[in-house]
Amino acid sequence: MAHVLITGSSDGLGLMAGRLLTDQGHTVTLHARNTERAAHARAALPAAEDVLVADLRTLDGIRGLADAANAAARFDAAIHNAGIGYREPRRVETADGLSELFTVNVLAxxxxxxxxxxxxxxxxxxxxxxxxxxxxxxxxxxxHRRWNGAQAYSDSKLFDVLLAFGVARRWPEVSSNSVEPGWVPTKMGGPGAPDDLDQGPVTQAWLAVSDDEAAKVTGRHFYHRQERSVSAEAREPAIQDALLDYCAELTGTAIK
Incomplete structure (x- = not known):
């Protein structure tokens, strides 16, 4: 059985993935932004081993979560689920002087x-x-640009694919993949989202723990447990490295 950390898992797809994994007998550690949301997560999923509390809107908060995770255990898998959606009406600047959406969706x-x-x-x-x-x-x-929440979100989700593929290249011994869960009716997706909510958490949980040969791959992108194509740019090592180098510059920490 695997030990899995899921960020942004006090509700929505993160919590649903945690429930799938605990139902399968795996050990799950959840994450919440604050103590109130952590209490909700504990009540919603008593089978979770723990709920770590950290605000991913700041670099110190992200570092704090990493410290807490390292103090807890070595995880067999991490599902990077936390995110801010595409409906943000304005650019919000963090205490670090960065875009909040970029910080949570990419830097975290x-x-x-x-x-x-x-x-x-x-x-x-x-x-x-x-x-x-x-x-x-x-x-x-x-x-410098006029804010466009949908574009900023789209960019950040492409950056997540670049991150997954770049890590896959740099750490060949690690399985590193990206997932699109579908446009599902969560708080982020909205009530009118047309995709199947029950399928929303399945692929990330499967990639985190499954012994299926199809799940034991790296540098791939998935939708509903099927590989899905990505843009040619996402496959370019130079573009992946440019993002990794940019994030290293912002955080002072490199992925080598």
Whole structure:
């Protein structure tokens, strides 16, 4: 049985993935932004081993989660589920002077990957909106452009694919993949989302623990347990490395 960390798992797809895994007999550690949400997660999934509390909107908060995770155990897998959606009406700047959406959606999985004791499997939550993403790093913090929440989100989800593929190249002994869960009716997706909610958490849980040969791969992108194509740009090592180097510059921590 595997020990799995799931970020952003006090509700929504993260909590659902945790429930799937505990039902299968795996050990799950959840994560919540604050103590109130942590209490909700504990009540919703008593079978979880623990709920770590950290605010991923700051670099110190991300580092704190990495420290807490390393103190808890070596995880067999980490599902990087935490994220901010595409409906943000304005750019929010963090205490570090960065875009909040970029910090949570991109820097959090990057820095946790760099700082945590290396799991055997890494799963990064992307989105179908990544197909509209732009990998250009001229202004990823949206400090010079007029804010567009949908585009900023799409870019961040493409960056998550680049992160998964870049880590797969640099750490060939680790299974590192990205997932689009579908447009499902969660709090982020909205009540009118057309995809199957029950299928939303399945692929990330499967990639984290399954012994199926189809799940024991790396550098792939999935939708409903099937490999799905990505843009040619996402496959370019130079573009992957540009993102990893940019994140290393922002955080002072490199993935080598």
């Amino acid at each position: 999985p990057y820095l946790l990957t760099a700082l945590m004791t290396r799991p055997g499997r890494l799963v990064y939550l992307s989105s179908g909106m990544a197909r509209s993403g732009d990998p250009d790093l001229t202004d990823p913090q949206w400090t």
